[in-house]
Amino acid sequence: MTGGERAPAAPLRTIRLELVPLDPEADAGPLHRAYGDEAVMRWWTRPACADAGETRRYLTECAGLPGARLWTVRSSDGPGRGDVLGLAGLLGAVDVPGLTWLLRRDAWGHGYAREAARAVADHALGPLGLDRVEAWVEAANHRSRAVAAAAGLGERARLGQRYPHREHPHEVIVLGRAREEEPTAVLGTVVxxxxxxxxxxxxxxxxxxxxxxxxxxxxxxxxxxxxxxxxxxxxxxxxxxxxxxxxxxxxxxxxxxxxxxxxxxxxxxxxxxxxxxxxxxxxxxxxxxxxxxxxxxxxxxxxxx
Incomplete structure (x- = not known):
């Protein structure tokens, strides 16, 4: 299956989390706690959203891209059961399905991102039948590199990148995981x-x-x-x-x-x-x-x- 094919999203469950298919209209408010936080968006491809309306428009755009599959990350136990902690899923309109995750700041440090990312990666390479998933992580973003590693992704390449809202370019590590082992065919340079x-x-x-x-x-x-x-x-x-x-x-x-x-x-x-x-x-x-x-x-x- 290619990354552009659309498959119906289904809820996913882990030991502590429930991943519910994203509804941009209903979920924009609680997700704005993450997308509107500059500290959370420090490594993101765009600046923090100014308000819940901008978050809703951004989520609607992301969810509408070909191949996108997005879930809200929710606690499945304890006093905060059902609370929206963040988002995880697969990016759309990309050559290789892109694993993505984002949690609000007060949900950091509990291993939720690792649990959610692993669930999405396992689902993508299992029931969805995708050949591979990858995550683009800045070399200096050690927390996200640890999340990717916990989801079974290893380094595949490095490249330079600069987002429009950033003053300086940065180094990106392409971390990937394949459904079957895929040794690199050729190592070389651009001529x-x-x-x-x-x-x-x-x-x-x-x-x-x-x-x-x-x-x-x-x-x-x-x-x-x-x-x-x-x-x-x-x-x-x-x-x-x-x-x-x-x-x-x-x-x-x-x-x-x-x-x-x-x-x-x-x-x-x-x-x-x-x-x-x-x-x-x-x-x-x-x-x-x-x-x-x-x-x-x-x-x-x-x-x-």
Whole structure:
């Protein structure tokens, strides 16, 4: 199932909590205790909401995005039974389903966020049948990193980000958890290959490398990015339309294929990519094979010998 598919939300229960599907109209008032608190919103993607009306509009917008599944977090026992402590769920309109959580300040320090986040992650990868979930957490936000770890999410990538209301950029850790084990196929960096046919080369390399298109500009495309990992911010390279009057300038691109070298070789051969042959053990202790593109670019894929 992809993150854009919609599934009916159902209540979730943990040992101490009940997660009830969000009703923006009814829940905006109590949730404003979190969304209107600058201390709670310190790490958020937007500033604190000015009033309950703004909180309601924001929650309505979030709940309406494709793939969004949001629950209010409520106490299921004690004198505060039924109180809305915060929100947890899955963000909508994102490439990889995004795990999110937010609690009002007086609910901090009791492990509620960990309990709620774990319940949502388990539900997403279990009954919902999603392949993976991820959370983007600032490197300096140690409390949220601990919540993500308790929900079973591990580090997948790092990237720089700056929210419109922030003065300075910040480092984000992409933490993820998959339903089945997913070793990273390629470790590398972003380079740009000039090619005559961006669309055709894009089709070839995505099939050969089991990759995905992260963006394509123009129709037909004159610039496209190939993502070599299912996670946001993973290894990638770009294809750019070259001047047809200029001779090609071949680029040598080395891709560390880790433990998936043989699988990638089979995929490249099945896609009809011009491969050099089976992986060969090199004197420096790496097994390698080469995909040579029309312009002479060489994509050398290597793995441990």
């Amino acid at each position: 740009e290959l000039p090619v005559r046919d961006v669309a055709g080369t894009l089709r070839l390399v995505t099939a050969a490398l089991g990759a995905r298109t992260t963006f394509a500009m123009g129709d037909p495309p004159y610039l496209a990015e190939v993502g070599l990992s299912p996670w946001s911010g993973g290894p990638r390279f770009r294809l750019a339309a070259m001047d047809p009057e200029e001779p090609p300038s071949p680029v040598l691109l080395h891709l560390d294929a880790a433990t998936r070298l043989d699988a990638l070789h089979r995929a490249a051969a099945d896609a009809g990519a011009p491969v050099s042959g089976p992986p060969v053990l090199r004197p420096w202790g790496r097994r390698e094979f080469v995909i040579t593109l029309e312009e002479g670019h060489e994509l050398t894929l290597s793995g441990p010998g």
